[in-house]
Amino acid sequence: MSDAVSDTEPHAAFSQHDHAHCVATTLQQAERVATERGLRLTPVRRRVLEILLERHSAMGAYDVLERLAEEGFGHQPPVAYRALDFLVANGLAHRIRRINAFIACDHPGEAHHAAFLVCETCNGVAEIPADGLRAMLEAGARSTGFAIGRATIEAAGQCPECRARAEQGTDNEAQE
């Protein structure tokens, strides 16, 4: 049975790691980007980014809103949506359409195309590089004369951890 998979490098989203460090680093990068481009990383916007960074799963706009409200920001949907849209527009966060949710970008500032792996069991989301995918997609579109602006590439499935758990469960069903 073995672990045909566990010998590969697991993605940060799907493994133990020094999360405090990972948050700090990404936040720092984001701040650098904002400064460089003259973006206004206001309190709400910054706080939303921090909230997203707390975890590697995506959050719905209303979940973010709830947090904001608790902390004294506005209580209405546009408060959350505006901040999220700002982050997405400036590459500091991504929108995951399959689950109507948002996630902080892994490496803001670096021009890149990303694809997302969405675990259907734990709702974790991993960002993987998609420059190659994007190129291939453009090649496909070219033959139709279509000009691509933005692309959404998302895969739903099971992350390594949940897959392992599922196998355990299979080995030993009748419990509970």
Add this chain to the structure above:
Amino acid sequence: MSDAVSDTEPHAAFSQHDHAHCVATTLQQAERVATERGLRLTPVRRRVLEILLERHSAMGAYDVLERLAEEGFGHQPPVAYRALDFLVANGLAHRIRRINAFIACDHPGEAHHAAFLVCETCNGVAEIPADGLRAMLEAGARSTGFAIGRATIEAAGQCPECRARAEQGTDNEAQE
């Protein structure tokens, strides 16, 4: 400025074509598939497929529902969603997440992965083959240990027709 693109074969969704024929063919294929697999292509389901086939743009569930209601079917959202979900589950239609809409499958029955080109101007949607994209996506996921179930690949941009119109508009602005 040439036409680096206009000498390629345009996609059916983005060009003139014998649509009646294109509908009939696809519907026939769909029926064959349903028979082969023992699916029950009931009146509502079949009608929804026909409605989707009328155009090469995607329709929202509520647009479909409105049509159904006019024709004597149920008036409540589940009526449309259930039929649409059935069609999607059986590969007779696809869901376009970027615009919360549904579109008939171009070639039901043939096992395939598809990507979609969504025109932001006219809302037309073209389905293009994505087996290569899928393979590349899986390769990318493999290194994280992630097991892909379904994938969503969508590009937003401008179709050749709308692009042409836009250029005309640019040549000759000031008109209304």
Add this chain to the structure above:
DNA sequence: TATTGACTTGTGATAACATAACACATATCT
């Protein structure tokens, strides 16, 4: 510092998309 203009935040209201739960009908199989 007062003014201006662009941008940001907050609000109430509402639109758009989607599902839950249940009753009844219809199909299939025996």
Add this chain to the structure above:
DNA sequence: AGATATGTGTTATGTTATCACAAGTCAATA
């Protein structure tokens, strides 16, 4: 016909997203 599974329709509600407008903030500058 009776039993079972599946499909349809309904009411009700949940979830996601946007509109329109008022008020506040900020930076540039006269």
